[in-house]
Amino acid sequence: xxxxxxxxxxxxxxxxxxxxxxxxxxxxxxxxxxxxxxxxxxxxxxxxxxxxxxxxxxxxxxxxxxxxxxxxxxxxxxxxxxxxxxxxxxxxxxxxxxxxxxxxxxxxxxxxxxxxxxxxxxxxxxxxxxxxxxxxxxxxxxxxxxxxxxxxxxxxxxxxxxxxxxxxxxxxxxxxxxxxxxxxxxxxxxxxxxxxxxxxxxxxxxxxxxxxxxxxxxxxxxxxxxxxxxxxxxxxxxxxxxxxxxxxxxxxxxxxxxxxxxxxxxxxxxxxxxxxxxxxxxxxxxxxxxxxxxxxxxxxxxxxxxxxxxxxxxxxxxxxxxxxxxxxxxxxxxxxxxxxxxxxxxx
Numbered sequence: 001x002x003x004x005x006x007x008x009x010x011x012x013x014x015x016x017x018x019x020x021x022x023x024x025x026x027x028x029x030x031x032x033x034x035x036x037x038x039x040x041x042x043x044x045x046x047x048x049x050x051x052x053x054x055x056x057x058x059x060x061x062x063x064x065x066x067x068x069x070x071x072x073x074x075x076x077x078x079x080x081x082x083x084x085x086x087x088x089x090x091x092x093x094x095x096x097x098x099x100x101x102x103x104x105x106x107x108x109x110x111x112x113x114x115x116x117x118x119x120x121x122x123x124x125x126x127x128x129x130x131x132x133x134x135x136x137x138x139x140x141x142x143x144x145x146x147x148x149x150x151x152x153x154x155x156x157x158x159x160x161x162x163x164x165x166x167x168x169x170x171x172x173x174x175x176x177x178x179x180x181x182x183x184x185x186x187x188x189x190x191x192x193x194x195x196x197x198x199x200x201x202x203x204x205x206x207x208x209x210x211x212x213x214x215x216x217x218x219x220x221x222x223x224x225x226x227x228x229x230x231x232x233x234x235x236x237x238x239x240x241x242x243x244x245x246x247x248x249x250x251x252x253x254x255x256x257x258x259x260x261x262x263x264x265x266x267x268x269x270x271x272x273x274x275x276x277x278x279x280x281x282x283x284x285x286x287x288x289x290x291x292x293x294x295x296x297x298x299x300x301x302x303x304x305x306x307x308x309x310x311x312x313x314x315x316x317x318x319x320x321x322x323x324x325x326x327x328x329x330x331x332x333x334x335x336x337x338x339x340x341x342x343x344x345x346x347x
Contacts, residue, residue: 001069003032006033006040006066007031009062009063009066010023010031010059013055022042022055022059027042029041037073038063038071039072039075041075043079044076045078049078055076059074060072096234097208099213101213102214102216102236103239103267104215104216104237104238104264105215105218105239106239107220107240107251107255108220108253108254108256109242109247110220112243112248112252112273113241113273113307114220114241115147115151116272116314118140118215119148119151119152120323121239121339121343125340125343125344126173127325128337128340128344135211135212136173136174136212136213136214137167137174137214138152138175138217139177139202139214139215139217141219141233142220143199146177146179148175148177150317151318151322152173152175153171153319154170154175154180155179164207165202165207171321171325174209176202176206199232200232227258230258230259230264236347237266238256238265238266239269239304240255240256240269240270241272242269242292244291245291248287249291249292249295256299266299267304268296268301268302268342270307271291271293271305272307274306274309275309276309286309304339305339306335307332307339308332308335312327323336324337
């Protein structure tokens with residue numbers, strides 16, 4: 001039996017509590033096979049010895065199911081982890097020079113308006129702190145479906161200076177997105193390692209300059225891409241965006257739990273598309289009511305605010321001028337501003 005075949009089998013063994021496997025985490029150090037005996041060397045970075053025991057048991061169970069394997073020897077070395085260290089990594093992500101805070105906007109589920117929320121939040125924060133000479137950045141990490149360039153009204157290719165990328169600016173915000181690097185109709189077909197490398201470049205090879213806050217728009221889901229992102233980016237905290245219905249809140253909580261497992265604190269929950277307000281002031285709860293508050297309660301965090309289901313938000317985003325810039329006096333913009341004030345206060 002080849003080492004590659006054994007490695008493929010080991011790739012089905014998940015790190016306890018994660019969706020990522022031990023091979024992609026880099027835990028497998030050696031593989032030998034001779035006369036039906038598989039000898040595996042594993043290196044685990046953790047302070048919890050039960051994690052190493054679980055991995056050992058899972059490897060043994062997986063390999064003994066292979067007809068070619070008659071016996072196994074699993075050698076596990078345990079390396080103590082630093083307090084904030086994620087499994088399979090050797091160091092905690094370092095900060096971005098000149099950047100004080102990096103916060104993520106996450107959802108777990110697609111279609112809840114996370115990118116719309118991210119762009120408006122960045123602009124709302126900028127409106128609050130610009131008078132103090134402080135600036136904001138916006139990093140679009142939705143590699144497969146970048147929409148921040150559209151919503152912020154920017155395009156083209158960023159310039160290169162001293163082998164570093166210069167972020168494109170719009171509405172006073174410094175922006176970086178995969179959308180600047182590919183054509184509008186070109187799909188990005190990448191596996192996890194390529195995504196991690198690209199995000200690392202966005203962090204380490206972009207001249208962000210002096211920024212008070214960078215808002216990171218994370219892609220939906222809780223898989224390898226998301227895990228790689230939160231391990232690469234030194235996050236101060238995360239905001240969970242959900243719509244009120246159960247289908248969204250259940251997935252939002254899974255996304256929050258993934259972030260907690262990687263030592264990213266949850267700053268709070270924002271409920272998007274909360275209600276449709278009629279001209280007479282009455283509210284219709286199209287997607288249900290109370291989902292955001294229940295999500296916040298279940299996670300033990302604050303409900304940061306509720307954003308109405310407002311066609312003008314979509315129209316402003318399609319035109320490349322977020323509602324917080326296009327119409328800062330509108331009810332929707334005021335809702336974003338209230339959330340921005342709370343977030344700035346938490347930081």
